Amino acid sequence: MQKWNMIIDVAECTNCNLCTLAIMDEYIDNDFPGYCAPMPKHGHRWIDILQNERGQGTQLDIAYAPAMCNHCDDAPCIKAATGGAVTKRADGIVIIDPVKSKGQRQIVDSCPYGHVWWNEALQIPQAWNFDAHLIDAGWKQTRGGQVCPTGAMRAVKIEDAEMQAMAKAEALETLKPELGTKPRVWYRNLWRYSTAFIAGSVSREAGGIVDCVGGAELRLLRGGAAVATAKTDNYGDFKFDRLPENSGDYVIEISFGGVTKRVDASVVKSISLGEIRI
Numbered sequence: 001m002q003k004w005n006m007i008i009d010v011a012e013c014t015n016c017n018l019c020t021l022a023i024m025d026e027y028i029d030n031d032f033p034g035y036c037a038p039m040p041k042h043g044h045r046w047i048d049i050l051q052n053e054r055g056q057g058t059q060l061d062i063a064y065a066p067a068m069c070n071h072c073d074d075a076p077c078i079k080a081a082t083g084g085a086v087t088k089r090a091d092g093i094v095i096i097d098p099v100k101s102k103g104q105r106q107i108v109d110s111c112p113y114g115h116v117w118w119n120e121a122l123q124i125p126q127a128w129n130f131d132a133h134l135i136d137a138g139w140k141q142t143r144g145g146q147v148c149p150t151g152a153m154r155a156v157k158i159e160d161a162e163m164q165a166m167a168k169a170e171a172l173e174t175l176k177p178e179l180g181t182k183p184r185v186w187y188r189n190l191w192r193y194s195t196a197f198i199a200g201s202v203s204r205e206a207g208g209i210v211d212c213v214g215g216a217e218l219r220l221l222r223g224g225a226a227v228a229t230a231k232t233d234n235y236g237d238f239k240f241d242r243l244p245e246n247s248g249d250y251v252i253e254i255s256f257g258g259v260t261k262r263v264d265a266s267v268v269k270s271i272s273l274g275e276i277r278i
């Protein structure tokens with residue numbers, strides 16, 4: 001049976017927030033019995049755009065990762081709910097029943113992604129429900145997917161085996177896979193948001209003139225072993241990307257024109273080492 005999945009491309013998201021606003025437009029002041037009670041005007045972000053600012057100075061990039069209920073196949077919120085207040089449909093969509101969930105604040109706490117919001121006025125937990133009322137009315141795309149101007153967000157309804165094959169072929173990832181919740185929201189280029197880089201710029205002085213060094217050979221060493229290689233570009237810049245955050249100590253070995261220099265770097269988040277004179 002075909003089921004719904006959301007595919008998000010971090011490299012294509014511009015943080016325009018149109019998906020977030022479309023969801024607010026859809027749900028604020030609107031009641032969809034059996035699906036969802038109205039979303040409050042303030043305080044909820046059922047589609048939230050996470051941001052990670054990587055690096056410093058001129059070697060800076062910012063990645064945006066839209067996040068929402070993952071419609072997990074092994075969902076902690078379903079286990080935490082009582083009286084069938086949270087259910088998974090045959091098409092993969094997780095629904096928090098707006099009546100049965102009344103007073104069940106534990107559903108908010110059970111979501112390890114922080115994607116369930118508490119509606120204080122109505123005393124109910126709420127999350128983005130994949131626009132199930134629209135899907136059931138025949139929509140082939142969610143509102144967020146419909147308004148996204150870059151194609152960064154796209155819902156697909158396919159067989160699980162096909163989704164798994166696509167994930168493998170296109171290196172799609174989910175958030176916090178180690179939790180075993182089996183999310184149905186997949187990310188392309190998630191490394192742009194979740195990993196760190198070491199960057200810098202190589203220069204040298206000759207005849208009283210400082211110039212950038214293009215074509216310098218670099219090795220990234222960890223525990224004495226090379227884990228990556230790179231070359232500086234025409235401006236002397238280099239970047240070792242896709243390193244795990246908090247991965248600790250590295251050495252950058254720079255070789256050019258018979259000169260070799262080693263520089264220490266410690267990775268917590270992305271770092272720019274600035275100008276390195278050889």
Ligand code: SF4
Nearest residue numbers: 069070071072077111
């Ligand atoms: S992301 Fe949270 S609310 Fe959504 S299905 Fe998973 S555990 Fe439940």
Ligand code: SF4
Nearest residue numbers: 013014016017019148
């Ligand atoms: S509409 Fe598309 S580009 Fe804009 S924030 Fe949402 S996912 Fe990103």
